[in-house]
Amino acid sequence: MRYRRPGLDIASHALLILALLAFCLPVWLAFTAATHDQASLYTGTAPLWFGDQGLDNFRAVLSEPVSRLGTDVTRLLLNSTVMALGIACGKIFIAILAAYAIVFFRFPLRRLCFWLIFITLMLPVEVRIMPTYKIAADLNLLNSYAGLILPLIASATATFLFRQFYLTVPPELLEAARVDGAGPWRFLKDILLPLSTTNIAALFVIMFLYGWNQYLWPLLITTESDYMTIMVSLKRLLSSADNLVPWQAVMATALLAMLPPVAVIVLMQRYFVKGLVDAEK
Amino acid sequence: MATLTLDALRKTYPNGFTALHGIDLAIDDGELIVVVGPSGCGKSTLLRMLAGLESISDGELAIDGQRVNDLEPAERDIAMVFQNYALYPHMSVADNMGYALKNRGVPKDERRRKVEETARLIGLEELLDRRPRQLSGGQRQRVAMGRAIVREPKVFLFDEPLSNLDAKLRVQMRIEIRRLQKRLGVTAVYVTHDQVEAMTLADRLVVMNGGHIEQVGTPMHLYERPASRFVAGFIGSPAMNFLDARCTGDTLTLPCGTRIAAPSSHDANDHAVCLGIRPEHLSRVAEADDTTLTTRVELVEPLGADTLAHVRLDGQDDPLVARLDGVQPVAEGDRLYLRPDASRLHLFDLENGRRLDDKDAHSCPSSPSSRLA
Amino acid sequence: MATFQRHRLTPWLLLAPQLAIVAVFFFWPAAQAVLQAFHVEDPFGLGRTFVAFENFARVLASAEYYRALGITVTFSVGVALGAMALALLLAVLADRVIKGAHAYKTLLIWPYAVAPAVAGVLWMFMLDPELGLVSAWLGALGVDWNHQLNGGQAMALVVMASIWKQMSYNFVFFLAGLQAIPRSLLEAAAIDGAGPWRRFWTITFPLLSPTSFFLLVMNSVYAFFETFGTIDATTAGGPGGATRTLVYKVFEDGFIGYDLGSSAAQSVLLMGLVGLLTLLQFRYLERKVQY
Numbered sequence A: 001m002r003y004r005r006p007g008l009d010i011a012s013h014a015l016l017i018l019a020l021l022a023f024c025l026p027v028w029l030a031f032t033a034a035t036h037d038q039a040s041l042y043t044g045t046a047p048l049w050f051g052d053q054g055l056d057n058f059r060a061v062l063s064e065p066v067s068r069l070g071t072d073v074t075r076l077l078l079n080s081t082v083m084a085l086g087i088a089c090g091k092i093f094i095a096i097l098a099a100y101a102i103v104f105f106r107f108p109l110r111r112l113c114f115w116l117i118f119i120t121l122m123l124p125v126e127v128r129i130m131p132t133y134k135i136a137a138d139l140n141l142l143n144s145y146a147g148l149i150l151p152l153i154a155s156a157t158a159t160f161l162f163r164q165f166y167l168t169v170p171p172e173l174l175e176a177a178r179v180d181g182a183g184p185w186r187f188l189k190d191i192l193l194p195l196s197t198t199n200i201a202a203l204f205v206i207m208f209l210y211g212w213n214q215y216l217w218p219l220l221i222t223t224e225s226d227y228m229t230i231m232v233s234l235k236r237l238l239s240s241a242d243n244l245v246p247w248q249a250v251m252a253t254a255l256l257a258m259l260p261p262v263a264v265i266v267l268m269q270r271y272f273v274k275g276l277v278d279a280e281k
Numbered sequence B: 001m002a003t004l005t006l007d008a009l010r011k012t013y014p015n016g017f018t019a020l021h022g023i024d025l026a027i028d029d030g031e032l033i034v035v036v037g038p039s040g041c042g043k044s045t046l047l048r049m050l051a052g053l054e055s056i057s058d059g060e061l062a063i064d065g066q067r068v069n070d071l072e073p074a075e076r077d078i079a080m081v082f083q084n085y086a087l088y089p090h091m092s093v094a095d096n097m098g099y100a101l102k103n104r105g106v107p108k109d110e111r112r113r114k115v116e117e118t119a120r121l122i123g124l125e126e127l128l129d130r131r132p133r134q135l136s137g138g139q140r141q142r143v144a145m146g147r148a149i150v151r152e153p154k155v156f157l158f159d160e161p162l163s164n165l166d167a168k169l170r171v172q173m174r175i176e177i178r179r180l181q182k183r184l185g186v187t188a189v190y191v192t193h194d195q196v197e198a199m200t201l202a203d204r205l206v207v208m209n210g211g212h213i214e215q216v217g218t219p220m221h222l223y224e225r226p227a228s229r230f231v232a233g234f235i236g237s238p239a240m241n242f243l244d245a246r247c248t249g250d251t252l253t254l255p256c257g258t259r260i261a262a263p264s265s266h267d268a269n270d271h272a273v274c275l276g277i278r279p280e281h282l283s284r285v286a287e288a289d290d291t292t293l294t295t296r297v298e299l300v301e302p303l304g305a306d307t308l309a310h311v312r313l314d315g316q317d318d319p320l321v322a323r324l325d326g327v328q329p330v331a332e333g334d335r336l337y338l339r340p341d342a343s344r345l346h347l348f349d350l351e352n353g354r355r356l357d358d359k360d361a362h363s364c365p366s367s368p369s370s371r372l373a
Numbered sequence C: 001m002a003t004f005q006r007h008r009l010t011p012w013l014l015l016a017p018q019l020a021i022v023a024v025f026f027f028w029p030a031a032q033a034v035l036q037a038f039h040v041e042d043p044f045g046l047g048r049t050f051v052a053f054e055n056f057a058r059v060l061a062s063a064e065y066y067r068a069l070g071i072t073v074t075f076s077v078g079v080a081l082g083a084m085a086l087a088l089l090l091a092v093l094a095d096r097v098i099k100g101a102h103a104y105k106t107l108l109i110w111p112y113a114v115a116p117a118v119a120g121v122l123w124m125f126m127l128d129p130e131l132g133l134v135s136a137w138l139g140a141l142g143v144d145w146n147h148q149l150n151g152g153q154a155m156a157l158v159v160m161a162s163i164w165k166q167m168s169y170n171f172v173f174f175l176a177g178l179q180a181i182p183r184s185l186l187e188a189a190a191i192d193g194a195g196p197w198r199r200f201w202t203i204t205f206p207l208l209s210p211t212s213f214f215l216l217v218m219n220s221v222y223a224f225f226e227t228f229g230t231i232d233a234t235t236a237g238g239p240g241g242a243t244r245t246l247v248y249k250v251f252e253d254g255f256i257g258y259d260l261g262s263s264a265a266q267s268v269l270l271m272g273l274v275g276l277l278t279l280l281q282f283r284y285l286e287r288k289v290q291y
Helices: A006-034 A054-063 A073-104 A110-121 A129-138 A145-153 A157-168 A171-179 A184-195 A197-212 A216-221 A230-238 A247-267 A269-280 B043-051 B093-103 B108-122 B137-149 B167-184 B195-201 B219-224 B229-234 C010-037 C054-061 C063-096 C101-113 C116-126 C133-140 C151-179 C183-191 C196-207 C209-226 C228-234 C246-256 C260-285
Strands: B004-012 B018-027 B032-036 B058-063 B078-081 B155-159 B187-192 B204-209 B212-217 B241-248 B251-253 B259-261 B271-277 B282-285 B293-302 B306-313 B319-325 B335-340 B346-349 C039-041 C048-050
Touching (some): A054 A073, A054 A247, A073 A110, A073 A157, A073 A184, A073 A247, A073 C010, A110 A157, A129 A216, A129 C246, A145 A216, A171 B043, A171 B078, A197 A247, A197 A269, A216 C228, A230 A247, A230 C116, A230 C228, A247 C101, A269 C101, B004 B043, B018 B043, B018 B058, B032 B167, B032 B195, B043 B078, B043 B187, B078 B137, B093 B137, B108 B137, B167 B195, B204 B219, B212 B219, B229 B241, B229 B271, B229 B346, B241 B346, B282 B319, B293 B319, C039 C260, C054 C260, C063 C151, C063 C246, C101 C151, C116 C133, C116 C228, C151 C228, C209 C246, C209 C260, C246 C260
Parallel strands (some): B032 B187, B078 B155, B155 B187
Antiparallel strands (some): B004 B018, B004 B058, B241 B251, B271 B346, B282 B335, B293 B306, B293 B335
16 A cells, blocks of 8 residues: 555656766766767867767777877776686685585684684775785785785675575575485585575676776786776876876776676676675675 | 384583483384474484484484494485475476485486386376476475485484475375385384374374483373373373372372272372373263262363363362263353263372373383473 | 584685685785884885884874874765765655666666776766866856865765765665565554654654664775775875875875885774774674574
């Protein structure tokens, strides 16, 4: 039952649509800006409609070495992809195993391991950035994919989510599997992993976004353009002390930087929402 | 096919709580043993120890004379049917049933053959490709049974397998389980809290309370000669009536003055005792005399074949239940004269609850402390 | 919980990768940070001297630190409250229109996927003093917008960009929370004579409080740490330190100023702060989490 009030309904829709438009405005302006050349951009305020330079602008950032970067955006996108996939897969891999040990085994020091792992939830990489950088340098990880990926795997979000999911698996399932002669590895492979597919997909979305959108760590650890990610390049593009900001290139790059995560979230929305809401539980 | 020997099995948890205080039981080949008791009595723990899902703290468990205390569940050659069935949700019915065989390395063809054979036996042929969530409760129950049968185990273990079904299906599955178990001739241990289920299924019944076995015997033996007041109250529905009485010579005197001839073989001369009378052993008489109980009807439950009269004894607070034949013309507030059947009375010790007229009956009286458990 | 027994080695094998990563990239750096906080590095990086609490004293005595703290609080409160209030409003609207709630969710969810740095850049373009569209609109209203010079406007810029990105996250949770409220409760309230406004404040809002609390913690954490990209890409802490938050200051002092001791001391202080926040969150989770 709800009180139908047509007037309120229309007002609600109107407000929602207004909000939607407002939310789309920054991206819309980015699109229009990316389709003009620099000269026409600087003739007045940013255009609300598309220009005719869109293809050229995107082709330029993708193929020509960007000024002050020495590499093209294709390479940056590749680096970002490697980093995001590495973080997502790495986190999911170690989290599946660690959560499995913590939930389905009883062993000495289990409680200690639990806390050692979950205390990492408390401190994001930003807080311990200096010493982490130093350790990465000591381990020769500067300017490498390993250096981009490994330190960011060291948080237990995924482990925590898998643990939450494992706790909802009916204990009888494990008992039935034991009676049926399945050992720990077989239970993991035959029963637990097939049951976790939705959760793995959800976590993949969340972790991919997390990895792709990293800023501070790649900023510190990559000095060579060969390993620079697209997020970091934005700042380099903007920081023009003398020249005018090449907004059309910045916006084309920004759009390319948004595209993969937005595509992932829209295509996998169902899992993403589930993953988020499960995380709260 | 196997015998099962339980020798002083104990279960103590790390926090010091003792769930089982030494269980002794010998189960014959092909026998269906039902373990029954109130929740928390340790019956499920016992079953899980047999399965190998709980470790055994002390004592010995042997299958076919071989100690299996330290064997993994799969190595004990047992099959278990769980209360919520525990079917693997992502596997088809056929894969669910064949999983144990697969883990044992049975070749695919043979697996398929065995699964199909079992499916025919229990009427699952049509459902082999379905997923568990596409099945009704009764069908899931059947798959769980099939999963147990297909392995041809030495022992079946049932953990309240029917409690998730509706009343009608429960009766039907009960009969089917009994039929299958007899047909396959496999030793089975069946845990339930439902005493009707227990009575109808069991070759022998084990009544547990507070981590002890109260009594072991055939259902009728337990019904007719309960070894303790606990068993007497637990077996039979509606439950047995209990009254305080005084025993002098061969006469029982109730506080209301009624005098009944005492059962012959008792030894409690001039003692306060607890008198147990089953509702079906109270019969209605027209006139009061000194062998009848004068009661007032509080509630009438007509069941068709007979009528349950909930009555209150004159001058006493304890409510009694009488099962009267057919549909009786009694109404709330009526005066009812009831005569106990003197030959079917039960006398129990007031303190330890043990049966008084039968020293030989297997009985493990529960101490007050263990009742707390 | 049913578990595997008699497997001694297996759990350790399973835990090994996670424990190794956590040890090398979490505990070691965290310990280093704490150690560093009590030492002063000599200018050539050749050795360090133990100075007890001197670094902390220095940090806690500096006006700059309190300024950064104040800025962090302003920024976080602005972002958390703004993103939550906006999300709640939109979620309530989407929840009441029934038709289209799902479509709105789909259309509002994507900004969550946008990186903080990108969000900053997009807003910076809209508000660019020279060719920004919104800054032009503001100019028409008589507001002279230049976040490169005006500290307050710079702060507004990063707050808006951060709200824009975080709102969708809150929206998803609020909508889920609203849809989980049993209709019968609202119906009972309606029968008891409560109008829509009163129903919201007396029934819906209290029932949403667990969600709100959870989001408050999550938004604070977001505002503290994840917005680094937004700030660095747009204002870089400026102008004149007007958007220099605590995290930004740790970065600046460490990587630009090379004052490792001070940076480490600030890290440790931040850790304490975050620890407090997390403790709050765990207290809230306690009901649900059983170890």
